[in-house]
Every structure is written in C-alpha cells, then in structure tokens.
Amino acid sequence: MTHELATEVTQSWAPPPTVVAPGTPVTLSGRLAKPWQPVAVEVLWEELPRPLSDLQLHAIQSYVHPERRAMFYTNRSVAPAATPAFTEDRFGSFRFRWPAGPHDGMEIVLLWAPHGSNRQLVPAAASATVVVGTAKLPRELAL
DSSP, X not given: OHHHHHHHHEEEEEOOOSEEOTTOEEEEEEEEOTXXXXXXXXXXXXXXXXXXXXXXXXXXXXXXXXXXXXXXXXXXXXXXXXXXXXXXXXXXXXXXXXXXXXXXXXXXXXXXXXXXXXXXXXXXXXXXXXXXXXXXXXXHHHO
C-alpha cells in the first residue's frame, strides 16, 4: 500500500528510516502531484507483529485500525515548542518531523490530502517505521 500510494500520488518522497530507537526524531518529506495538496498527517501506533498459531489466525474476524497517537495539520503550531511540526512551503513541498514512539512498536504515518477542489480528505500516502530499543530490525520482521 505504501509503495502504491507513494508512487501514484507523490512527485518526491523521502520516508523516515525503516527502524529507529524509541524517541528518535524522524522526518517524512516530499511533494504531492497536482492537484493533490497535503493537509494533515496522522500518526498511528500498534504493537510489533508477533507469530500467531493456526487457531489464532482462524479466529481473526476483522482488521482493527491502529490506535491514533497524534494528528497534525499543515503550518499550525504545536505546543510546547510553538513551531509547526508539519509544514508545506509555497512550492507544495511538505515536511513532517516528530519523535518516534516511546516504546517498541510500529508507527504508521498517513498523509491526508484532498484531490483538487474536492474537500474530502483521503489518505494520499503512507509510511511505516519500526520502533525498537536496539534500533535494529528484528530478524522476524526482516522477511
């Protein structure tokens, strides 16, 4: 999904690192193709994936949307620093900088944007970062 969204809607794309230590400052930046315009980023959080037994796999009835950690809008100040965490310049390039989650898990960032004059926000791009204390990708996730 990330690749499809990033290659179809973005003109440039610089995702955060694949894996970081908790609290590490990370940056996502890029530029959307016209007529898309970045409006907000949503930071989602979930526990690291773990192996499931056949019984657990068969018991899954639906997908659960990851927990929202934060939502940021373009060029709006965020306390306590009172500086925008998500900015867009006059050329349409965006930059989002935030600290990775405080403990091991998976952080997903969705970039929300309307298409042209349509005011409905849709997820236009996505990125995921594994957050682990060692800052090294766990072997079971490397595949």
